[in-house]
Amino acid sequence: MYRIPQESVLTLEQPLLKVVPHDQLKRLQRTEQRYCEKVLGNHEKTAKKLCKETQQPGGRSTEEVIKALGGMAKQLGQLKRKLEEIDRDQQRVVERTNVRLSHLDDLCRADTFESSEWRRWSTVKVDRVLVDFLMREGWSDTAEGLVRSSGLESMVDSGLFDQAQAIAHSLLDGNASEALKWCADNKNGLRKIKNTLEFQLRLQEFIELVHKGQKLDAIMYARTHLNPLVAEAAVDYDSERHQSLLLEMQRAMTLLALSPDTTVAPYCELYAGDRWRTLRNAFLAAHVELHSLPLRSLLSVSLQAGLSTLKTMQCASSIAASLDSDKDAKAAPNRRAAAQGPRAAQCPVCVAPLDVIAARLPRAHHEHSSIICRISGRVLGSEEVAGCGPNGQVYSWKALEALAAQTNGHIQCPATGDRFTMQYVKRVFIM
């Protein structure tokens, strides 16, 4: 009997809890601490100072003390408002975390594939997978619509990709300024994950200047922007990485001596316009890595795993791959439908457009037979006894009996049309 591997499915859910809610809590906590320390520290100092100064003869006048105290009170009021704001944000994050935890808790109650608990949980999961895909691809209207119609507001981090999509678009338009601003905002994070996006962007800006013939500007640009980055790399990264950046920069410098219509490799490639697309992809990859999200969309990963698990030798895409001529390929679906029974028609790997996606995926490995009755759609085995007619067609015993009961004992074989009665049906044991 198949059981849902709840424990191991859970171990995949880190992005749900870690990425946004946990990191957000950490950030909020840091801001709060910094604020408190600043204001309260100041406060303590001022209070001490006031205390000391009033003790000395000829110190501060009462008016001055009152004024200072007033200032302190005002600061405290500001701190209070700020803390209240942070508190509200924290509450929101904690509520989100709770919703997500209880969603994961629901998974622990779903043990079989047929249970309504699993059906409910997996429906939410599939919606989450789709939202992730739609957001990454930039179809944010649809993503938002799905979030609203499925009530997933607390379950997904919608804003995460909005800014990223805008930047990705600007890169496709050949504009690096937005992306560079983003690099500056996330300098520390990018350094931590050893990302060289900023270097690539700067390099492209340099190439564009050379392309336009502004060679002096280009040299100035390289001095102010590229040099420091290479020098930084020497400190931050291993020497191999540093060397490769240096080489890239030297190559780009060579462009100063070559016109944009050069055919000399690798320099002609540096002038190519599709570098902007590469930069966009590099940016999106840096963005997800910075948020420690998986590089690929959940949809792509789940489909790869799911379709491979479902794919068999009998699936359309396997058969299409093994057939050479068009004629065979066209005849195949009909032949299959007639020979495989109604259950086979439900196979996701056999229907468009998933058949295209599954085409180049490996199929599942089977160590044991898994035979499905073409009448009842049930898996034959110790619980579902199998029988075959004199023509060798195997079905579930119960399904044959039911067929016989309906038609006065005369069974017509659904696959071949042969007629026989139950007394000619023999037991089949599949090991």
Add this chain to the structure above:
Amino acid sequence: MTNNALSALSRRTQEAHCQVLERHKTFQSALSRYGKLLDKRYRLDLDSVGDAAALHGTEQSMLEAVCLHFLVHGQFDLADKLIQESVVDVPAAARENYVQLFEILTPLKERNLAPALSWAQANTQLLADRTGRQLEFALHRLQYLHLLSTGDVQAAVAYARAHFSRFGFEHLKDIQRLMGASLYASRLESSPYAGMLGDQPWLDVERLFREEYCAALGLPSDSPLYTSIAVGTTAIPSIIKMSQVVRTNRTEWTQQDELPVSIPMPDAVRFHSTFVCPVSKDYGTPENPPMRLPCGHVIGHESLMKLSNHDQTRFKCPYCPSEASASQAMRVYF
């Protein structure tokens, strides 16, 4: 006087500061414990599932699949939005089929049987070929019970006369019970027939209708995308484990015809029969078809030839004590 107050203020500020720091520390350590726990428990990395090369160039199909998924679930506004936003397109016929399905399902959810009944009547022949008119009977049955629960016994009985007679052959038992229920028309809830009421029969009919409708039009009744993702979700952990092993052998599993290990899967998502010879572990193919021995056990043709010395000798079935010769074996089809 002022001085006292001020020194008190100074002291209390210090105390308050300490307290706040203390609280921050507690919160921070709890938070970092939580973070560590997350790292420890949720440790599988989705990016280790294997390379995406096998899926290159299928982006358009993925969009299409998502669009169809919305249609299957009746989320037409989402499908339209996606079509508008991206460049994906789905055949108008596919959309139309699902629109029609939901024009019937939505009233059914509100307990209005009329559209479903008229569809079933229009497709009587088709339904009869498939499941022996189960759906049609289930719909009439609900309509009858509905009339009965409104207390109009005469109308209910008239309805039963008009519609049940055609089902007398297959559903006699059920019809008898249904007619028995008419005696309790005004108090069905407290009668022995109370079990016939409630939400479950309606949900069952809804599911049955969906299945029959989709089968009639050759559509999958569950969203193929849903099934694939659900199966994928349960399979990913095994696949990650597998690909870690495979990677140490320096090959990508996506470059092979078949996964190197078998992934556990529920019976509900087995759609095709796969025969594996229990002796040789080879798959059944037209060249190596499954053969049934007289004792009922099935083995592959090649194994049969090996065991019987190419039909030279009688041999013992590998799974039971009975003996047979190769010529007694019969080709079977799944």
